[in-house]
Every structure is written in structure tokens, then in C-alpha cells.
Amino acid sequence: MNAQLMLLLEIQDLHLQRTALLEEPGLDQVEKKHFNIDPEVAVKALDKKISELKKGLDPGIQRRCERGLPTLGRMVVPVIDGVCYGCFVSIPTSRTGDGDQGVEICESCGRFIYVLK
């Protein structure tokens, strides 16, 4: 898998965890009780890690990532049987190989895509 895409997946994972910490009711209590983690500290640690990881992205991908992360939820999605799992639109199979530095983008929803065969 493309190194930039791997990085994006890591960033996405951290971001989803951050969102869960902030939004899921009761999760902060669970974390505090069972794992002895202060959610605020955890969110700060995640933020720090996310910005570190973002530095490894190519500028074009980084910009797209900044725009997409807060709104898209999942910004990296698989394409299975020619269908984007971000927007469930069929992507022509010929559409491979372009996009920013080899990372492909769904033309319909703008998410980063990777093709599962």
C-alpha cells in the first residue's frame, strides 16, 4: 500500500478515536474508571500525534486532509467491486493511478480511496 495512504489511515484512526472520546456519551467515564485515563489528556495526546503524522504528508494531500477530516468522518475508504464505500457510487475501473502523488481520490465524494481486490 502507498506510504501516504498508510499515513492517512493512521491519522484517520487517531481522529476517529479522538471523535469517539469527545462524542460518545459515557465513554469518558468508562475510560476514567477502567483505564485510568483522563479523556482530556488523551485527546491532547491524540492531537499531538495527529499533527506529527500530518507533517509526513505531501502538501496537496495534507491540504485535502485538513479539509476532509472534520467533515467527512472517514476520509479514507475502500473500493470494493468498483464501489466507493464512502459514497456508494460506482467508480469506473479505469480510474486508477492518478490523484495526488499516487493516492487516488473518489471523484464523487472526494475521499481518499484504496482498491480492495
Ligand SMILES: [Zn+2]
Ligand atoms: Zn466516494
